[in-house]
Amino acid sequence: MNNERTLNLLGALALSLVDGLNAATEGASGFGGEAPAALVTLGVEPGLSIKALGQILRLSHPGTVRLVDRLEKQGWVERRHGTDGRTLALFLTEAGTERRRLILAERRQPLQRAIAPLTAADREQLTTLLETMLTALTTDEQEAFAICRLCEEEVCPGDRCPVEQQYCRMVHP
Amino acid sequence: MNNERTLNLLGALALSLVDGLNAATEGASGFGGEAPAALVTLGVEPGLSIKALGQILRLSHPGTVRLVDRLEKQGWVERRHGTDGRTLALFLTEAGTERRRLILAERRQPLQRAIAPLTAADREQLTTLLETMLTALTTDEQEAFAICRLCEEEVCPGDRCPVEQQYCRMVHP
DNA sequence: TCATATGTATGCATTATGCATATATTGAAT
């Protein structure tokens, strides 16, 4: 088989999907970059510090501060006192939670469109293949959070997430 | 089956792959945004006008002019006279061709890493699924070029590219 | 031959980011 052709197809699909994801999440939030991912992630992990959020989003610290500034100004995120006098705990406001829901709903559409032509059997095959690939791609906790930063974790049971499983295997061998 | 879980896995893989593609192509070119895609695309379609390139990359016209400015300044792209007194024809220089090769080589790595854990049979399954999805996602020529804007078309025979095939089917029904 | 369309370029602004540095708080060693 022509392996390189498969690489091209995989890259093309990924690019096309992420184009769609970016358009959807930016349309739903009015912000580009990592802002939509920040809202999604804070919904799953409320109380994250600025530093921790930045590591998940792979932003510099100042970049994260500015991102949180933008989200706070929209009334979507609150800076509360954290465990420390230094540390902040970030929480979604009610409006932020609502906005997050909208982002996730819009995010589904390009994904749905991609798997629309697949039969039920195809989807099972695909799911298995995705699990295998994601398991291989996840090497530490940081990366696990990064990979899942736009996931609707509500519908993805943690004990069956290949990304989290892989991470847990690394940590508790 | 839990369809939404499949959507999450697909989105997570796409995001992870494109993170890798972006890092690889930016590392190989020193430019982010659509600059790497511009070099790749101009290698496949030499003589493109600024307007046509911008439509493939989905950039505004001024954005494309500035992008070409940057690539020309690096000595990677030449503006030559086109079919018109108005129209330009863009070509890669020798250095640009070399840089494109490097970008494509680096681009393979994150893709290769993703399929590494798959068996030969898995890869055939995956290829078939990707073909089906890409066929559904391609609706016009513009989109076809956009989806393939980072593809190593040299290794992807045109008559077997689901993206191009789909487009040709649309145009010559 | 002149009006309109087409392709390209420029001025200016914005978004999202990074680097260097400042500030505030904590914890640990003296």
Added chain:
DNA sequence: ATTCAATATATGCATAATGCATACATATGA
């Protein structure tokens, strides 16, 4: 208790990559 290093956050400044409005140059057709 005091001081110093580590940690968490914030700010000043700069940059990359882009868009909008507009100007300019060339072509085309009535």
